[in-house]
Amino acid sequence: MSINTEDAGNASAPSRFYLAAWRWHFYAGLFVIPFLMTLAVTGMTMMYVGYFDGRDGENIHVPKVGETPMPISDQAAAALASQPGSTLVEWLKGRSAESVSVFRINSDGVQSMVAVDPYQGDIVETWVRRDGWYDFADSIHSDLLLGTTGDRLLEIAAGFAIVLTVTGLYLWWPRDRSFVRALLPFIEGRGRPVWKILHESIGIYVSLLLVLFLITGMAWTGIWGDKLVQAWNTFPAEKWNEVPLSDKTHASMNHGAISDVPWALEQTPMPASGSDAGIVGIASGVPVTIDSIASLAEEIGFNARFRVAYPGGESGVWTINQDTMSADAKDPFSDRTVHVDQYTGRVLANVFFADYSLAGKAMAVGIPLHMGLVGLWNLILNTLVCLSVIFLCVSGLMMWWLRRPKGSAFRVFAPKTPENLPHWRGAMILMLFLSLAFPLVGVTLLTVLVLDYLIVKRVPMLRRALG
Known part of the structure; x- marks a missing residue:
């Protein structure tokens, strides 16, 4: 015109x-x-950095595939030994038999990622978390x-x-x-x-x-997102079913300004360990360790790549998480978060994609689409x-x-x-x-x-x- x-x-x-x-x-x-x-x-x-190089070591492969992986606790010990005095924060399961195990560790406030050969226990690669070209662009x-x-x-x-x-x-x-x-x-x-x-x-x-x-x-964003949309569409803590709550929210699991937990859960309080609440997860008498937590994750249906966050403090919980936003899977509908009491091994919360609000579901699908994570197309x-x-x-x-x-x-x-x-x-x-x-x-x-x-x-x- x-x-x-x-x-x-x-x-x-x-x-x-x-x-x-x-x-x-x-x-x-x-x-x-x-x-x-x-x-x-x-x-x-x-x-493109995420697709070809990966963000958290998901594209790193082992030199040689073995028959049986070592216990995850032994792999974790190898990761800790690479940086004496550090503490474990998170374990990331490899995508396939050819993939390394990746551990996030904290050493004097600096979080690093350690890629471990799950068959030999050797350190394949170490890098400071979120300190590469992907993170600079982010x-x-x-x-x-x-x-x-x-x-x-x-x-x-x-x-x-x-x-x-x-x-x-x-x-x-x-x-x-x-x-x-x-x-x-x-x-x-x-x-x-x-x-x-x-x-x-x-x-x-x-x-x-x-x-x-x-x-x-x-x-x-800080106003429209944090104060309006997310605040009104966050996952209701009432769904924890009389589980004791922590004074921390899921956002406390994020690494600085980088979001590592699903959008719909960020402002929801975390459940707390130290009670008899929840349902049976790890059988009574079995020690609650990274090995038993990983076994529980597979038993309850976690597939492909997932991650396990270690308890933070005396009331902290084990958190098993798989979400497309973190490049764990290509199917947003498979997103899932499970919290486990660090003392009893009881499941305190089990959140599926279907449990999100309409806005939470839209964001669970929209964010990975925004980030180009739902396949090559x-x-x-x-x-x-x-x-x-x-x-x-x-x-x-x-x-x-x-x-x-x-x-x-x-x-x-x-x-x-x-x-x-x-x-x-x-x-x-x-x-x-x-x-x-x-x-x-x-x-x-x-x-x-x-x-x-x-x-x-x-x-x-x-x-x-x-x-």
Whole structure:
């Protein structure tokens, strides 16, 4: 749809609204492009490092497969001996007979991973946990290396990216052409029209997946995720069935800002050891050790790769966990968490995917999809989405650059504000909705409205610079 911005004041009502949507699309894009580019590049980096190299040693293989693995306790002793004075934190079962056992150990506050040959007990490899290229990209992807400030900026950017998507769909919506012509990129002309056609066509195909990525990413943010969505959809502790609770939540099992436990469980209190509660897990008289816990895990149905967290403190519990988010399995519906009393071996909690709330289930599926962990097809699909996002950012910049008149090198040249349009009504409705759904976006929108309509409009120098 081609509209002459110089005739905005005389345009029909739909055309004037189109211009208003275009202006919002422009401002949203101006803010989110650097963030979307960063997220796309770091997202692809994480996916491919995780796929080829692994995050927690899942792709490391033993030099030679033996007949019978050593007891896990002996493997653990070998891991501890590699760093005297350390303590055991977690054991990760290998994916196959060719895979190493991996132990997470804590030495003076530094957590390291030790890959052990389960047949010979030899140390295959040792590395500081979450200190590689994957984790560097993850830190940028999570908070731009700025901590809370970066988290808030990304939350605002993700919200504005949703505004960008909605306004983009409105601008694309076919008014003077068929849906077929709107969906297929018929390349015509040269220069800006070509960029516009490709921008629209790729944008419409990637829009739904982009919104899915944005929503699942925002679920980890500090305001919308932590304070709103996750807090209202966390797993209810009442389901522990009169099991004593710890004053710690599942989030205490995370490694710093890195999430290691399912999203739906993070804010739920942990059960506590030291009572007769729960149901029979390990038979009476059998010592509760890593060996008996691993045997219990297999007896109750854990398959493929799973992990066992050692009890933390006197009231801590053994935790058996398998979730797709941690690259344990490719089937999100197989996610499961089991807590076992460290003294009695009784099962205190047994949480399946089916026990999650609707939002918890959506996140259990959405997060591994977001991370490209549900098979090779997921990696390929996410790569196409990331490349498409990068192209949309570049093509958006090219369209803006080619639209700018000669001699306007130092002007933003935003789309003009249409005259005689009750723009404030639509803006207020949009701001109200976004304020309820995404508080930080609402605050930012209010700031933009104030700047755009109360300051920019009344300051000639700013008005000239923007358009």
